[in-house]
Amino acid sequence: MGEKDISQAVIARLPRYFRYLGELKDEGVERISSQELSTLMQVTASQIRQDFNNFGGFGQQGYGYNVEYLYQEIGKILGLDKEHQLIVVGAGNLGTALCNYANFKRRGFYFAGVFDQNPDLIGKKVGNLFVKPMEEMEDFVKNNTIDIAVLCIPKTSAVNVADKLVKCGVKAFWNFAHCDLNVPKGIVVENVHLSDSLIKLSYNLNENR
Amino acid sequence: MGEKDISQAVIARLPRYFRYLGELKDEGVERISSQELSTLMQVTASQIRQDFNNFGGFGQQGYGYNVEYLYQEIGKILGLDKEHQLIVVGAGNLGTALCNYANFKRRGFYFAGVFDQNPDLIGKKVGNLFVKPMEEMEDFVKNNTIDIAVLCIPKTSAVNVADKLVKCGVKAFWNFAHCDLNVPKGIVVENVHLSDSLIKLSYNLNENR
DNA sequence: TAGATTGTTAATCGATTAACAATC
DNA sequence: TAGATTGTTAATCGATTAACAATC
Numbered sequence: 001m002g003e004k005d006i007s008q009a010v011i012a013r014l015p016r017y018f019r020y021l022g023e024l025k026d027e028g029v030e031r032i033s034s035q036e037l038s039t040l041m042q043v044t045a046s047q048i049r050q051d052f053n054n055f056g057g058f059g060q061q062g063y064g065y066n067v068e069y070l071y072q073e074i075g076k077i078l079g080l081d082k083e084h085q086l087i088v089v090g091a092g093n094l095g096t097a098l099c100n101y102a103n104f105k106r107r108g109f110y111f112a113g114v115f116d117q118n119p120d121l122i123g124k125k126v127g128n129l130f131v132k133p134m135e136e137m138e139d140f141v142k143n144n145t146i147d148i149a150v151l152c153i154p155k156t157s158a159v160n161v162a163d164k165l166v167k168c169g170v171k172a173f174w175n176f177a178h179c180d181l182n183v184p185k186g187i188v189v190e191n192v193h194l195s196d197s198l199i200k201l202s203y204n205l206n207e208n209r
Numbered sequence: 210m211g212e213k214d215i216s217q218a219v220i221a222r223l224p225r226y227f228r229y230l231g232e233l234k235d236e237g238v239e240r241i242s243s244q245e246l247s248t249l250m251q252v253t254a255s256q257i258r259q260d261f262n263n264f265g266g267f268g269q270q271g272y273g274y275n276v277e278y279l280y281q282e283i284g285k286i287l288g289l290d291k292e293h294q295l296i297v298v299g300a301g302n303l304g305t306a307l308c309n310y311a312n313f314k315r316r317g318f319y320f321a322g323v324f325d326q327n328p329d330l331i332g333k334k335v336g337n338l339f340v341k342p343m344e345e346m347e348d349f350v351k352n353n354t355i356d357i358a359v360l361c362i363p364k365t366s367a368v369n370v371a372d373k374l375v376k377c378g379v380k381a382f383w384n385f386a387h388c389d390l391n392v393p394k395g396i397v398v399e400n401v402h403l404s405d406s407l408i409k410l411s412y413n414l415n416e417n418r
Numbered sequence: 419t420a421g422a423t424t425g426t427t428a429a430t431c432g433a434t435t436a437a438c439a440a441t442c
Numbered sequence: 443t444a445g446a447t448t449g450t451t452a453a454t455c456g457a458t459t460a461a462c463a464a465t466c
Contacts, residue, residue: 009433011412015405019387033447045447046435053449061448062442078408079415093309097302103387103404109411147414172414174407178228178312188417190410192403195312196224198383199287201399202318203220205356205381206288208397218457242423254423255459262425270424271466 006054013051014078016041021071033064083108085145086174089161090152091116091124091131094176098150099127109148113140117157141168148172155179215263222260223287225250230280242273292317294354295383298370299361300325300333300340303385307359308336318357322349326366350377357381364388 020041024032038045052058052070055077059065075081086104088095091114098104099111114126117134124131132140140146149170151158158177165173172188175181181189229250233241247254261267261279264286268274284290295313297304300323307313308320323335326343333340341349349355358379360367367386374382381397384390390398 007433011409014412015402015408018408019402019405035447044435046437047433049448049450050434057449059448060442061440062446064447077412079411080408082415084411084414093302093306097306098403100302101403104407107404107408109407148410171417172410174410186417188410188413190406190413192401192406193224194307194310194401195316196228197399197401198313198318199224199227199289199316200220201357201381201383201397202288202293203223203286204397204399205293206291208380208395216457244423253459255461256457258424258426259458266425268424269466270464271422273423 010051010054013043013047014074017048017051018071018074018078018080021067021074024067025071029067031064031066034059036064080107083110084147085110085112086148086150087111087113087115087137087141087146088126088150088152089115089134089137089165091118091121091126092152095150095152096126098152099129112144112146113137115140138164138168141165141170146170148174150174150176151181152176219260219263222252222256223283226257226260227280227283227287227289230276230283233276234280238276240273240275243268245273289316292319293356294319294321295357295359296320296322296324296346296350296355297335297359297361298324298343298346298374300327300330300335301361304359304361305335307361308338321353321355322346324349347373347377350374350379355379357383359383359385360390361385 020037034045034048037048041048049059052065055073058070058073086109088099088111095114095116099114104111111127111129114129114131115134115137116122116131119133121131122133147170149162149165149172151161151173153161155178158175158179159181162173162175162181162183166183166187173181173183173190175189175191176194178193178195180191183189229246243254243257246257250257258268261274264282267279267282295318297308297320304323304325308323313320320336320338323338323340324343324346325331325340328342330340331342356379358371358374358381360370360382362370364387367384367388368390371382371384371390371392375392375396382390382392382399384398384400385403387402387404389400392398
């Protein structure tokens with residue numbers, strides 16, 4: 001963390017770069033210029049170069065960027081060279097959907113446990129896991145060095161569950177509950193507020209008529 | 210659309226205001242000042258007043274804002290006073306989860322149809338709908354004035370399906386496919402790239418150590 | 419009327435774009 | 443060497459914050 005802080009606007013664009021570079025790599029493309037990438041991604045070449053240069057010079061004058069190399073480097077910046085252990089709290093439809101999504105594993109995100117308070121769901125198979133009761137959550141987290149908790153529970157319990165998990169050492173929350181978490185400094189939250197997203201779509205839809 | 214364009218930064222904040230105002234309303238709070246809302250939401254009072262004043266003066270000097278009135282007005286701005294008809298394309302885990310999420314209906318978003326190309330899923334009950342084959346999608350959309358299509362299909366088919374739906378009159382896409390859609394001007398896309406979101410979390414997690 | 423708080427203008431800050439020297 | 447394209451500085455643009463006059 002010696003470096004200067006990178007703005008969240010830049011960070012938010014990195015996964016998209018990573019995605020495009022991965023596709024280019026899979027297509028066998030060896031090199032790409034900021035101008036070509038600009039056309040492909042519909043952002044300015046200036047922005048692309050500025051973004052990359054926040055992390056060091058990955059390109060070469062007169063040549064452009066080596067796709068494979070840039071892909072690897074951005075992967076490292078994003079922490080995708082490391083493995084992450086996750087738990088999912090809430091084994092409803094959404095929690096189940098996320099557990100079943102195989103792509104995350106490919107990126108080093110491993111689902112280590114699923115928990116629910118509904119007795120009817122306990123023992124149910126979700127992905128390659130069996131739903132455990134909420135009472136076992138805290139011990140499980142302590143014993144398995146869990147990085148990330150995925151919250152797929154109603155907002156009424158989300159804040160409370162998050163507090164408990166912070167105490168057990170969870171460092172990051174992927175929050176699908178329809179509320180804001182209030183966590184201590186140093187704990188990271190990424191919200192996915194689906195209703196908010198749909199409502200935003202509604203605004204733009206109605207504006208565009 | 211006579212008014213000047215509102216920036217997407219402002220639009221993106223509106224659903225959150227709406228959410229907080231809804232909660233305040235439910236708690237029976239009658240009035241609130243930008244300063245109080247600022248403390249509650251952890252944004253500056255200045256920003257709150259600027260944001261609201263993009264759409265007109267909803268407050269009263271010396272008093273603040275009437276919660277119920279402001280809630281209603283922001284709802285109208287967001288188009289939540291209108292009904293929206295949706296279809297879901299892709300009846301996998303995620304499509305199923307979205308169909309089952311009752312909260313959307315409460316906001317005027319009605320799921321009118323679910324489609325999948327997998328013969329095993331056809332006829333399966335999802336929410337209060339039965340999965341229909343993809344072949345029926347286009348006629349269905351034309352006959353039911355569908356506003357919004359929710360894409361829960363792999364990226365390999367998403368672009369193709371979106372093209373078809375645009376031709377049938379769909380005006381907005383809620384895109385969960387892991388790719389960018391390229392739609393004509395006037396068609397609205399709201400992306401929910403879950404992998405990108407999780408990867409962003411990964412960056413911030415690794416940065417915070 | 420005095421106090422409170424908005425609506426709005428002005429100042430600041432940060433992010434994006436343009437330009438170009440450095441260099442492969 | 444000449445051409446291409448980066449890395450980086452400077453200019454512009456837009457968004458956020460501060461300040462305060464208007465007014466309830």
